[in-house]
Amino acid sequence: MKTIISFLKDLQKNNNKEWFDANRDRYQESKEHMLFFTELLIQEIHKIDPEIPLLSPKDCLFRIFRDVRFSNDKTPYKTHMGSFIARGGRKSKRAGYYVHIEPGNSFLGGGIWCPEPPELKAIRSEIFEHPEDFKDIIEAPGFKKYFPEIQGEKLKTAPKGFPKDFEEIELLRPKSYAFGFQVNDQKVLGEDFVGLIVDAFQELARVNQYLNASLDKN
Template sequence: MAGTFSGFGQKAIPFLKALDFHQNREWFQENRDLFESELREPLGNLVETLSERFGAVGLGLRGDRKKSLFRINRDVRFSKDKRPYTTHVSAILSPDGTKMEQGVFFFHLGLDACFAAVAWWQPETAMLQAMRRAIETRPEQFRKLVAVLKKGKLELGTQGAMKRMPRGFEHVADADLAAAIRNRHFVVRQDVEPTSIHTPELADILLDFVIRARPLLDWGRAIQGTAVLPPQN
């Protein structure tokens, strides 16, 4: 492992605030060393520390500083917002270590929020259909998942949920099942206390979160094994 996580730098958030104010390439290039030392290098260390620790407890999630970190540069080609930089850093750990897989861990540190998530985010149509069908046909199993997550102080998010029932599921009458079937994503999230980002204990906090969120990973993986998915490129 290239580096053990010891915390983000004390100037991490001030750097993002300054970047939000300046938003130009000249300023960023002049302060790139600060970005690397306070944010990007610690994020790479966090990813590799978590990859090792997730592997040690069999979570099936991995990553590295080359593949897992998202760029701070914004893609402005098709956006009215032409600001060149985001005001956050983020990374993903997945079953194969790339950003293309489902059933992942995501970490976000920014001016807007600091949080971690375990997610099946925008799954392929076949996978989403299989997840919805599993809720419909095996409600006891799904309710057990919800109860276990609740015991771990987690609950499924509803971001982006459909207002109407998807076709083929209109007959589902139970309110809890209907609400779950309308989901486009299956996600649990935990906010991270800003002061903790500067300490090595952040890795412990995130490991604990993913262990509590593991039932969602296991539920989705069991369904994934039965869903007919298109081949990966």
């Protein structure tokens, strides 16, 4: 992790093509470290969640190059490295596990971020029919230790097609069913970072399995 953090810190200060080209060897070394780390996590997650196959880490790691065509921010490179581990890799529509490495802003998380309308409706329908099953997962002490709340934007009222007087309407308002928590650089660089990830993802596995089962039913 030290190699990755060091490179990204310097990239934050020098986010331009000239510097990147001059330091391409450092980027390639950092990328290889992230791929190795991702492969290690794939193997660990596969033990926790049988849905996750032994993926190629290249299918999980996001590109560092930014798409600036429609952005006011024209800096060419992301200043973080991230991998999304799910069946189908980083482009999957299924719930998965995300690791984000960024100096001063690393985090671990997962679930489903901004699903398409059919997937979102499938999840909401399952929660509507079996709210207690979902609550049992997200309100368990071990889960809340890492993931205290559902992240992202929420509707101000009931989603279309669901009754406004539903007792657990708050569970249907999220636009994403995603969870996460920040990790400081000291922990990222510490000897037990993998252990922390495995502990957190063991808790996350239950909600991911619930979300993916919801998609499979609908």
